Structures are given as C-alpha cells and as structure tokens.
Amino acid sequence: MKKLKMITGITWAFAGLILMFILFPGMNNLSMSVSKLPFMKINPNYNGGVVAKQIVEASCTLDIRKPVFDGLLKERKSGFVQIDWRGTVPDNIVDTIDYDLDEIPDFTITIDRIKSTTSINAMSSKVLNIGVSTPTSYGWAVRVNLKK
Amino acid sequence: MNNNLVSTSMEKSFGKSLLYTLPMFLITFIFISGGKVDFSNLPAALAIVVTFLFMNILYFMMHYTGKTDKFRVILFIIFALSLSFTLIKNMMEMRHSMSFSQADLLECKIPFCHLVIPMMIIPAAFTKSIIFPGSVIGGFADISSMIILWLVATLVLGRGFCAWGCFYGGWDDGFSRFRKKSVIKKISESWRWMPFAVLFMVALTAAMTLGPTYCDWICPFKAVTEFEQISSVESVAKAVVFISLFLSLVVVLPVLTKKRTQCSFLCPMGAVNSLSNKITPFVVKIDKKACSECFKCVQVCPLFALTKEDVKNGKASVFCSKCGKCVDVCSKNAIHFGIKGVPAGTMKNFSRNLFLFVSFLFISVFSAGSIINAVQSIFKLLF
Numbered sequence: 001m002k003k004l005k006m007i008t009g010i011t012w013a014f015a016g017l018i019l020m021f022i023l024f025p026g027m028n029n030l031s032m033s034v035s036k037l038p039f040m041k042i043n044p045n046y047n048g049g050v051v052a053k054q055i056v057e058a059s060c061t062l063d064i065r066k067p068v069f070d071g072l073l074k075e076r077k078s079g080f081v082q083i084d085w086r087g088t089v090p091d092n093i094v095d096t097i098d099y100d101l102d103e104i105p106d107f108t109i110t111i112d113r114i115k116s117t118t119s120i121n122a123m124s125s126k127v128l129n130i131g132v133s134t135p136t137s138y139g140w141a142v143r144v145n146l147k148k
Numbered sequence: 149m150n151n152n153l154v155s156t157s158m159e160k161s162f163g164k165s166l167l168y169t170l171p172m173f174l175i176t177f178i179f180i181s182g183g184k185v186d187f188s189n190l191p192a193a194l195a196i197v198v199t200f201l202f203m204n205i206l207y208f209m210m211h212y213t214g215k216t217d218k219f220r221v222i223l224f225i226i227f228a229l230s231l232s233f234t235l236i237k238n239m240m241e242m243r244h245s246m247s248f249s250q251a252d253l254l255e256c257k258i259p260f261c262h263l264v265i266p267m268m269i270i271p272a273a274f275t276k277s278i279i280f281p282g283s284v285i286g287g288f289a290d291i292s293s294m295i296i297l298w299l300v301a302t303l304v305l306g307r308g309f310c311a312w313g314c315f316y317g318g319w320d321d322g323f324s325r326f327r328k329k330s331v332i333k334k335i336s337e338s339w340r341w342m343p344f345a346v347l348f349m350v351a352l353t354a355a356m357t358l359g360p361t362y363c364d365w366i367c368p369f370k371a372v373t374e375f376e377q378i379s380s381v382e383s384v385a386k387a388v389v390f391i392s393l394f395l396s397l398v399v400v401l402p403v404l405t406k407k408r409t410q411c412s413f414l415c416p417m418g419a420v421n422s423l424s425n426k427i428t429p430f431v432v433k434i435d436k437k438a439c440s441e442c443f444k445c446v447q448v449c450p451l452f453a454l455t456k457e458d459v460k461n462g463k464a465s466v467f468c469s470k471c472g473k474c475v476d477v478c479s480k481n482a483i484h485f486g487i488k489g490v491p492a493g494t495m496k497n498f499s500r501n502l503f504l505f506v507s508f509l510f511i512s513v514f515s516a517g518s519i520i521n522a523v524q525s526i527f528k529l530l531f
Contacts, residue, residue, distance in 0.1 A: 009489025013487045013488075014502075017502065017505065017506050023297070031290070031292035031293040032292070034295055040278065042281065043278060046256055047256050047281070048254065070358065072274050072356065134249065141251070
C-alpha cells in the first residue's frame, strides 16, 4: 500500500511537470478551448445585451439592445436598456426610442455631446431615468433604467 | 559541527548546480524568447537577455546554496512591482489615467485577474455567463488565459500559487521583510480562517448582485493597479477602502508582524488555493525523527501555516504556500519539500529538485512578460 501511494504521488508530480511543459506553448489553444465553453460569455449586465434593432441614420447607426433584467435565478424587477450610437455621431442627438419594439415610443433621449449633458422624456411608466451616458470608442452609449 | 553538516545537505557543487540549471536555462530561453532574440530592437533584446539571465542566476543559486525562499522572494517581489508598473504604464498610455471610465466598463475592457474566479463560479453555473466586464479571449489579461493559468498552477502547486504565481503577493511578502524583528508577536492562529469567511461572503454577495463584489469594494491591490474613476460619493468611498486596506494589510501590518497579512487574513483566492492543497502532488513535510522541536519554522512562516501541533504531527497545514521559508530556516533539515505518498525524510533532494523545477518554471515564464516590459522601460529612460 505504501509503495502504491509513493508511485501514485510521484506519477502525479511528473504529470504536474508535463502540465507545466504544455501550459505555456499550448496557451493559445488551451485558452481558445476554454473560451468556447458554454458559460464563457459576458453577462448582459456588463456588455449591455444583444442588439434587438438596428436603425441606420444619415451618418451613424443606432443600436437598440434587448432590455436586461437578468438576475441569478429569475429576472429582476428593475433593469436597463442600452442604446449605442456608432459612427460619426452628431453633436446634438435627439432620438425617440421604442425599446420593447411594440411600435409605441417609450422615451425621447436628448444628448449634447459638447456639454456632455443627457436628458430623457419618458413616455412609458416603465422608463425610470438615465443610468449611464458616456462617450465610447465607437461613438456614444446610454443606459436607461427600467422597471418591469 | 553536526548541525552545520546537516544544514548544508541541500547544497550542491558549482558544477552540479550548473548541470541542474541547464534544463531550466534552455526551457526558459525557448519559452521566454521563442527561441531567438531579435537584436534589431536593442532595448527589447537587452531586456529579454537581462531578465532571462537574472532568472537563471536565481535558479542556479537555489541549487548552489540549498536555499529556496531567499532567492524565490527576489523574483516574487520584482514580479509584483513590474506587473503594477506595466499595468499602470499601459493604462496611462491607453487612458491617460490609472482609473477606468464608464466607457471602459461598457466596452468590457477591464483586465481580468485571478481574484475574480471565486466570485464567478456560482453565477456561471446559474446564468451561464461571466460577471466581469473583461474580454473572454484576446487583448490584455483576457478571461480564458487567466483561468487556464490559474487552473494549471493551482492543480500542480496548490496554494503554492500564492508564493510562486500570484502577481500581488510580492507586495506584502516584500513589506514583511522590512524589519529584522517583528513588533507585533502574538497573533491568534484562528485568524488564518478569515479568508474562508471572506470567500463565503464575496461568493454569496457576488451571486446575489451578479457583480464581482470583492473587486468593487474590497481589493487592496486596486491601489496599485486600477480603480473606478472618482466621480461620485460611492467611488470616493471605494477608493478610501482600497487605499486603507492596502496601507494597513499590505504595508503596515506586514512590516510590524513580519507576516503576509493580506494573504493570511483577507484574500479569498488564498482560501480556494488552500483547498486545492489537498490535491496537489507537492507538500512540505516534517521528518519527526530529525526535528528538534525548536519551532523556528512556526515563527518564520509568513502565512500562519505551521503551528506547534502541525510540527508535532509532521506536516504543514493546508494554508502552506510552499514558499520555502521554513525549509531554509531549519538547521536540522527536518522540514523539506516532499511529494504526497512519499514518507517524510525520504527522497528529499529528488522532491525538492522536482518541485523547484515545476514552480520556478511557472513563475519565470509567467512573470517574464511584465519584467521584460519594466526592464525595457528602464533602459529607455536611461539610454
């Protein structure tokens, strides 16, 4: 039994050595495999969720993302919807958004990029306020807080 | 005389030490430089050569002197400093600030570190997603690469990751060596269970909020890496917490206690790695027959991993990071690196050589990028 334990221990130690040898040269392949695991995607609370509707305007594209209410076990009572303006975004933005795609406008958002001010005119009782309004590398992004 | 003879038993002759260093020399050369050094970019080439030679000299010295921790800690501290330097430099170049903005969060551009892993497990199981605004693959410190690095290191080294891989540990390890003698001597060993309480708390709150709560509110190393842009009362409160915890647990307490207090009392990853010590092949063993019960090892252990009871029982506890400080200090050579299943007091040299090879290979290749970057920056400043 003692000998078996010894052999197992030493074998495991050498397996560790082999793992170390594989780790760095195989880093790209290994991390690529890990990235393909089903849970390896960023939670919508961070990346803003998937794009539900894309509106192409004169100089830029408007992405309306799917509202995010994601919780651990079930959807939360409050969440947000993220709107992205991509491309050459005008200094003054005024857009009316139908975030739930029911063809009824839910809010109008006004952004002054020079003064960095954002205001919202809610037309739905589910729209609460502006969570985030920020310039991004691709243009501008806004998160509007919602309730269910 | 007898003591002296025993204490030098891990030492090797110059030639034998060179022979033991040769495989590390070749492997680190291939892994670090890709097998060739491009001298057309002189600062970069010199940085690679200097880093590579410096690392291999440390490894040689470990064999030549028979001391482990004495040389490990040099690389460990340099790793921590150079990583912070590299990260801050990158951020200053990219964002002109150490803080990240709301845009960085929205665009998922935050570098991922291993401390997030314990918090993302429950949400990943339930929501099948990662609760961190980072890059899944590609870019600086992506999630997939960090998971792989941590997973392999933890499987092979267990809590050894905290002494041979963690790019934060060098901070409090360094500060714990500032004074020759500790000012605060009596600290209850029960504090070493504290990281498990922190782990439980952050895992629970992260699952409830779907946010990395430790990174958001507690992590002391935000003070030397990156933090949220100060734009609200909440962000000020967070910055105060980060800086206070850094100063108290990473600077002041390690200086006063000569212990790695952040790692011992706070780090949730330390708790996870302690559990992984149960499966790792490498352990620290105590040969009860050779032990004189002087308990110097208990005194010097930076992570409260050794108690008098542990010494009497002949093995280090699960908190052991295999830093080698206790091994270096033992005049009877009773405490040594071992392999699970191999009885204490046997195959000491074989076990040490194998452990050193594996752990040093990990830290040298893992740290090389940051150190080369820092050395290159120094060269550019000087010349």
